[in-house]
Amino acid sequence: MRVNVVGIDIGFGFTKATNGRDTLVFKSIFGEASDIPFREQLLSAASPEEHLHIELDGESFFVGELAEHQSHVRSFTLDQNQFITNFAKTMAMAALSRLASPNDSVNLVTGLPVSFYRRHREELSGLLLGRHTLATLDANANRREIPLTVNQVRVIPQPFGSLFNLMMGDSAELTDKRFAEEKIGVVDVGFRTTDYTVSDKTKYSGRGSGSSESGIARAFAMIAAKLLEQTGVDVELYRMYDAVARGSIKIRGKTIDLRPLTEEAFSKLASAVAGEVDRLWADDWDIDRIVVTGGGGAVLAPYLQPLLSGEVQPVDPTADSRLNNVRGYWKYGRNVWNTQPQAVPERRAASDS
Numbered sequence: 597m598r599v600n601v602v603g604i605d606i607g608f609g610f611t612k613a614t615n616g617r618d619t620l621v622f623k624s625i626f627g628e629a630s631d632i633p634f635r636e637q638l639l640s641a642a643s644p645e646e647h648l649h650i651e652l653d654g655e656s657f658f659v660g661e662l663a664e665h666q667s668h669v670r671s672f673t674l675d676q677n678q679f680i681t682n683f684a685k686t687m688a689m690a691a692l693s694r695l696a697s698p699n700d701s702v703n704l705v706t707g708l709p710v711s712f713y714r715r716h717r718e719e720l721s722g723l724l725l726g727r728h729t730l731a732t733l734d735a736n737a738n739r740r741e742i743p744l745t746v747n748q749v750r751v752i753p754q755p756f757g758s759l760f761n762l763m764m765g766d767s768a769e770l771t772d773k774r775f776a777e778e779k780i781g782v783v784d785v786g787f788r789t790t791d792y793t794v795s796d797k798t799k800y801s802g803r804g805s806g807s808s809e810s811g812i813a814r815a816f817a818m819i820a821a822k823l824l825e826q827t828g829v830d831v832e833l834y835r836m837y838d839a840v841a842r843g844s845i846k847i848r849g850k851t852i853d854l855r856p857l858t859e860e861a862f863s864k865l866a867s868a869v870a871g872e873v874d875r876l877w878a879d880d881w882d883i884d885r886i887v888v889t890g891g892g893g894a895v896l897a898p899y900l901q902p903l904l905s906g907e908v909q910p911v912d913p914t915a916d917s918r919l920n921n922v923r924g925y926w927k928y929g930r931n932v933w934n935t936q937p938q939a940v941p942e943r944r945a946a947s948d949s
């Protein structure tokens with residue numbers, strides 16, 4: 597049996613996962629699996645990555661883009677309790693269906709928003725631990741069983757993923773001591789939540805940590821409200837990414853310029869985040885460095901950085917910053933379980949889960 601270290605970051609917007617070799621990102625949406633007419637068309641259009649069709653505990657689901665485009669009934673939520681009870685396991689198993697092989701033994705590292713960490717970490721590891729009967733169906737409806745066992749689960753506060761990612765290299769060795777020795781403030785702007793944490797020589801500071809609802813979805817909601825006013829169409833929030841990135845949206849044949857609306861919404865969101873930083877870190881004026889991370893961190897950085905006082909770690913424009921946490925989860929897993937990728941570990945670190 598192979599032991600595979602996998603990091604999974606189950607976000608409200610996107611689920612991100614890596615086993616050190618392959619990396620996967622898909623929207624955190626699932627839906628009923630329906631018959632797909634015209635499979636041929638789908639085959640030529642979609643890459644295999646976009647075809648996430650799984651069977652879990654006797655139920656069949658479309659996940660990610662496939663659910664967005666093909667399921668009549670889709671589930672997407674911004675509610676935390678819903679998210680853990682109804683989404684976390686499905687998203688994690690959809691990720692593992694791509695990153696694990698049949699009969700693998702998996703050690704998982706995942707995270708929770710700071711404010712839900714204490715309350716939900718046991719529940720989350722409980723959902724993920726153990727043996728799972730998982731199967732996938734490819735675009736030609738070929739079924740493949742991937743039974744697997746999740747042996748160990750570590751749950752960490754989400755923004756620590758980004759910190760570990762900056763601190764360690766690809767073999768989980770310490771590469772940048774500054775992040776281990778300094779007092780670092782992390783702002784992780786996600787789709788729904790923005791998480792704040794302070795790491796003092798890698799020690800978690802409860803005082804400087806918290807979550808708020810100042811995620812990108814709030815800016816999207818402001819834009820969507822304006823669009824509803826203008827067109828009468830209520831655009832679902834998860835359909836806004838491409839439109840905002842493109843700078844325009846076409847509704848019932850009419851193209852609407854989104855740039856002024858986006859500028860306004862992102863500026864407002866950035867001031868809210870900067871205000872939260874000032875309040876939360878009022879007593880932490882000795883922070884050495886501020887790290888802005890998360891997919892939302894990258895899009896908000898131009899608006900946010902001028903409002904932050906202190907030394908701000910520049911956002912790496914070449915990396916997809918949605919992946920910062922999950923890369924760190926994986927490195928952390930490599931570090932705790934001291935394994936080579938895909939190798940059977942000789943010794944197993946004691947786990948608290």
Ligand SMILES: Nc1ncnc2c1ncn2[C@@H]1O[C@H](COP(=O)(O)OP(=O)(O)OP(=O)(O)O)[C@@H](O)[C@H]1O
Nearest residue numbers: 607608609610786787788789812837890891892918
């Ligand atoms: N290539 C991209 N495609 C889509 N969104 C992107 C991309 N790059 C950056 N983004 C931004 O990233 C945001 C999502 O970031 P991220 O994946 O970190 O959130 P999340 O972890 O799913 O949310 P939360 O932390 O609230 O659970 C989107 O709202 C979008 O603004």
Ligand SMILES: [Mg+2]
Nearest residue numbers: 607754786890
């Ligand atoms: Mg996140």
